[in-house]
Structure formats: structure tokens, C-alpha cells
Amino acid sequence: MEIFNTSSFHPEYFVLIGIPGLEESHFLLSIPFCSMYALALIGNSLLLFVIGTNESLHQPMYIFLMMLSATDLLLCSSAVPKALSIFWFKSHEIEFSGCLLQVFSIHYLFVIESSVLLTMAYDRYIAICSPLTYKVTVTNSFIVKSALLSVARAFCIITPLVILLNRLPYERSNVIAHTYCEHMAVAKLATADTLVNSVYGLAAAFSSTGMDMIIIAASYVVIFRAVLRLPASEDRFKAFNTCGSHLCVIIMFYIPAFFSFIAHRVGKDKIPPSAHILLANLYVLVPPMMNPIIYGVRTKDIRQKVLSMFYKKWDRNKHFGQCGALEA
Numbered sequence: 001m002e003i004f005n006t007s008s009f010h011p012e013y014f015v016l017i018g019i020p021g022l023e024e025s026h027f028l029l030s031i032p033f034c035s036m037y038a039l040a041l042i043g044n045s046l047l048l049f050v051i052g053t054n055e056s057l058h059q060p061m062y063i064f065l066m067m068l069s070a071t072d073l074l075l076c077s078s079a080v081p082k083a084l085s086i087f088w089f090k091s092h093e094i095e096f097s098g099c100l101l102q103v104f105s106i107h108y109l110f111v112i113e114s115s116v117l118l119t120m121a122y123d124r125y126i127a128i129c130s131p132l133t134y135k136v137t138v139t140n141s142f143i144v145k146s147a148l149l150s151v152a153r154a155f156c157i158i159t160p161l162v163i164l165l166n167r168l169p170y171e172r173s174n175v176i177a178h179t180y181c182e183h184m185a186v187a188k189l190a191t192a193d194t195l196v197n198s199v200y201g202l203a204a205a206f207s208s209t210g211m212d213m214i215i216i217a218a219s220y221v222v223i224f225r226a227v228l229r230l231p232a233s234e235d236r237f238k239a240f241n242t243c244g245s246h247l248c249v250i251i252m253f254y255i256p257a258f259f260s261f262i263a264h265r266v267g268k269d270k271i272p273p274s275a276h277i278l279l280a281n282l283y284v285l286v287p288p289m290m291n292p293i294i295y296g297v298r299t300k301d302i303r304q305k306v307l308s309m310f311y312k313k314w315d316r317n318k319h320f321g322q323c324g325a326l327e328a
Contacts, residue, residue, distance in 0.1 A: 009169035013093045018086045020177045020273040030087035036289045037080045043292025044069040050305050060138045064120045065295055071113045072288035078105040079284045083179035099181040100162050108158040114209040115150035117250055121216045129226045157204050164197045178277055213254050245294045257283040
């Protein structure tokens, strides 16, 4: 079968090999992959349902959490199903257009999630450092504008990545040493100069998610200084508990992503490919899995709503069971 389109020098499909060096362990690796993906789907769907159906939770902090959960669902679903199809069914092929769509989806959603985390950090900054202005600053209008800005910014940053990939000729190989299509993993297969791709990728990452991370870090320095000045120890504990949850999410999200990003450029000869690809999967799997646990378990209002929902269902089933026994 001819795999190259001679008119554009684009392959008809790419071949994703999975995790290089661990091909014999793909089925075993599918177990934690599938388990984490299932937890991410269940946890984030539950959060969306609980917050969406309880008017008492229709507050800025929880609305931002809904935005984070929705982005997490899309992010992990844009990469993990293809990885599982490779592990289970040896389905390595992905069409050229499908590969570009996956590149766009994963990077686009990553930038959106970074924006949401930045907005959540700003929300905590206003709530702790300037509580008297919170209600007039973090309004419904602010939430809508921040959501639209996040989507528009991500689109403007990531669209050129796909355009730059599409312009390249791929005449040498169509085999990608990865579980999904990542920008530089695809660009490395090109037979033309990819300097523009590399430079733009670096500039886009550090001007968007890189700056987000710096601003978030700076805001939490200010937040922790303000928390330490709170007179009541109970207030300090509550503030540290909330901010600690946010920091856990931020660390899990940014560190694996930037490690993978930098490894493509400076550490490819020193970092084993299997370790690199495993870490590249962490930032699309671990944060979506852990966010519902961190926010759901550690946030009292959400925890109570979830427990109340399951208790009512159990109590209803118990009541119906008793009625059935009486009728019998």
C-alpha cells in the first residue's frame, strides 16, 4: 500500500508504536492506564454533576472547578483512548489529518487548563488578600470573560503549531515513537528544516503556560504571606488547606509537561525513550485523575453533597426494599 501522497509529501497515516522499549509490556501497562482513565472519567463527571445540580455550589470557586473538570475530561480523552487501542488491539495507525487534530486537541486543551489554573489562583488571591472586593471583582461577567479569553488565547497559540506541521514534507518515515501525536514528535519526522517549529514551540510554551506558571507561583507567595498574618489559627489552617490543594494540582500538571517538552529538545540522548513517553502520558492522565480526589475529598461542601447524594439513593433503595418485603 502506498503510504505517501506524492502531491503534498504527507503520509496517508502515521504509525504510533506506543512506549518504545516496553512493547512487550503494553498489556500490563494498559492496566494502570485504563484504571486512571476510568477514575478520571468517573471523578470529573461526578464533580460536574454535583456542582451543576446544586445551586448552593454555583459560586465562582466551584464554577472554575467545573471548567477544570470539563477540560480534564477532554484532555485525557484526546490521548488515552488511542494509547489503549495500541496496547489492547495493536491499532497503531492514525490518519495524517487525525494526527494533526490530536496535536491540536492535546496542546489546545493543555493551554486552556493552564489558563483555568491561573484564574483559580487569581480567585484565591482576591478571596484571601482582598476579601472585601471579592464580590465586585469575581463576578459572573468576569467568569464568562475569563472563559472566553482562555479559549481564544489557546486557539491563537496552538493553531500556528498545526499549520507549521502541515507545511512540512514527510518523505522519510511515518513511525512516531509515542502513544499519541505530540508536536515535536511529529515534526522530527519531517525531511525539511524544523527550526521554525522548534523556536515557535518554545516561544508559545514559555509565553503562555510558562508565564502562567510564574504568575501562579508569585501569587501564591503573596497569598501565603497574607495567610501567615491571619490572627485566627483556624482561618490559617483553612486557607492553607485550600491553597495546598491548588498547589498539588499545579505541581502535578506543569512539571511532567515541561519535562516532556524540554526532553524533546535537550535531553533526547540522556533520557531513556520509555521514561520520556511515560512522563509525557502523566500530564494527560494524572491531573485529570487526581483533581476530583483533591478537590472533592478536601472540599467540605462538595464532599457533603456527594455523600448526601449517595445516602439518599441508598435510603431510597432501602425504603423500596422494605415496601417490597411488606407486600410479599
